[in-house]
Amino acid sequence: METLITLESFVRSAQVASFSGAARQLGLTPAAVSQNVARLEAKLGVRLFQRSTRGLTLTESGERFLREASPGLESLQAAIANASSAAGQPSGVLKVSVSPGFGLDYLVPLLQDFLARYPAIVPDWHFENRPVDLIAEGFDAAIGGGFELPSGVAARELARAHVIGVASPAYLERHAPLKEPADLQHHEGLLLRSPLSGRIRSWLLRTRSGEQFSVEMKPRLIINDPDSLCRCAAMGLGITFVVTANVLPYLQSGALVRVLPKWHADIGPIALYYAGHRQLPAKTRVFVNHVVEEFRRQNLAKLFSAL
Structure with a gap:
């Protein structure tokens, strides 16, 4: 077992370039992971990492050992995890x-x-x-x-991640009819800020016939959570574009309805x-x-x- 944890300490440290990161995964202290790697280096007679204040960098020997050791470690871990499945x-x-x-x-x-x-x-x-x-x-x-x-x-x-436009029935009753994507510029936009990039998401809408339109809306509010946008739209604050999986419960209950039903964006x-x-x-x-x-x-x- 010491050999297994020693090998795993090396592989996890290499994957995250950090003894501390490997320690969090393994439930060990960073010192213990460092000692395990040092023990492995001593047994192999080679240096596997270059250590610096910036982190860990694999040596040429370390890169070669990682390529050869990782598949065996993964197979062994899977075998251990699956041992109990023999009894269902x-x-x-x-x-x-x-x-x-x-x-x-x-x-x-x-x-x-x-x-x-x-x-x-x-x-x-x-x-x-x-x-x-x-x-x-x-x-x-x-x-x-x-x-x-x-x-x-x-x-x-x-499933596919399709983005559609939605609004509450009450909002649509109070505002001018929405017939074409160009009409969106006259409506209140509930916009999504990407949690990844921090930028406001823009959507390129398409129809089955191949027409395209890039959504442009004046922001009424900006939120980085699609579920919160659905709630705000259900309150009648404006129109939002979200993935259908997020808005489906609102559509099924009637709290929101789809706008521009011929248009959608497919984001993968x-x-x-x-x-x-x-x-x-x-x-x-x-x-x-x-x-x-x-x-x-x-x-x-x-x-x-x-x-």
């Missing part, structure tokens, strides 16, 4: 990241059945509006959309992503399969479609 009981803490609204509307409702089927798994779910670094932050999986997935990450597409897939190991831990594999199957059973991809 995947187990362990399942750390997942998802946006707050999406998590509450579509992930939390899966909990009861999931926990009944896999009682030895402990969900550790983080609700936040950002893509996470699975390896550096120690997540088993995440759900998100509208961004490029990093290399080394596998993904299962759940809503994906369930996870580290691209050749053999997933049982807890991650059953979670991925459960979510994919539930999305298929509930036909959510069709419900999320703006077409």
Whole structure:
């Protein structure tokens, strides 16, 4: 076991370029991780890292050892994690990241059945509006959309992320009719500030026939959370453009209605992503399969479609 934790200390430190970052993932102190790596270097007779106040840099020997050691470590970790599944009981803490609204509307409702089927798994779910670094932050999986997935990450597409315009019936009654995208300039805009870039999001709308229009609206308010924008729109404060998955409960209740129904923006897939190991831990594999199957059973991809 000392050999396994020593090897894992090296691999995690290399992935995050930090003993402290590796320590947070492994539940150790930075000093313990540093000592593990030093012990490994002594056994191998080579220096694996160049250490400086800026962090860690792999030496040429360290880069070669990382390439050769990582696959074996991942296979061994998967074998250990899967050991309990031989008795039909995947187990362990399942750390997942998802946006707050999406998590509450579509992930939390899966909990009861999931926990009944896999009682030895402990969900550790983080609700936040950002893509996470699975390896550096120690997540088993995440759900998100509208961004490029990093290399080394596998993904299962759940649906397309379609952006549509919505407003409350009361707001539309008080304002001039909205017939064409150009009419948006005369309306109150509830705009989204990207949690990633800090910039106000702009949307390039399209129709099935190939027409395009870049949304221009005067800001009534700016918020960095799409679920809050939906609530503000339901209060009659203006028109907002959000992903259909966020606004679907409001559309179903009638609190919001779609404007410009022929127009939408497609910003890519809503994906369930996870580290691209050749053999997933049982807890991650059953979670991925459960979510994919539930999305298929509930036909959510069709419900999320703006077409």
